[in-house]
Amino acid sequence: MMINCTINGRAYQFRVDPRMSLMELLRQQGFNSVKQGCSVGECGACTVLIDDIATDTCIYLAIWADGKAIRTTEGEVKNGQLSAVQQAYVAMGAVQCGFCTPGLVMTSTSMVERFRGKRLTEQEIRRGLSGNLCRCTGYTSIVRAVQKAQLLDEGEK
Structure with a gap:
């Protein structure tokens, strides 16, 4: 087909x-x-x-x-520049072995874009990431990366 x-x-x-x-x-x-x-x-x-x-x-x-x-x-990389989510993952140390990272980045990207202008709570972020398993990070750094990505997406540092 x-x-x-x-x-x-x-x-x-x-x-x-x-x-x-x-x-x-x-x-x-x-x-x-x-x-x-x-x-x-x-x-x-x-x-x-x-x-x-x-x-x-x-x-x-x-x-x-x-x-x-x-x-x-x-x-998600445009003109050699990482996306806000990718930058946040690096900045917050949300990558360990890296196997799950691409899927987590895409789920995080969806959340950041879908809820643009709304600050998600930790519980909302954890719920949004619940379909992605990570065996290395413990999720705290990933949640912080999503929070930072929301700031970067809005143009804050």
Whole structure:
């Protein structure tokens, strides 16, 4: 089956097996930030934004991506500049082994964009990140990174 979609702002056309997951397609195309974790939608390592909604690609069929706009962590870097969320993750030390980081960055990006102008509470951030598992950080630095990203997104330092 043929699908058309945009990935990080660039138009693509693919011939896909109807059983192929979007995660498999993205990884085959070199989007290595999309990690294969649990393959059952539990860990969030494969999270991307599909039409600006954080989505686990391991349980999302590639054929469903027809006509969709997909954003991966690679696409968040613009002109060599990290996004506000990526900058905040670095600044707050929210990266340890890094396996879960791309999925967490995309979920965080979705939250920052969706709630632009509203300061999320720690509980709201933790709830928003609940679909992403991290075995290294303990989440405190990740929550702080989302809080900092909200400030950076608003132009504060």
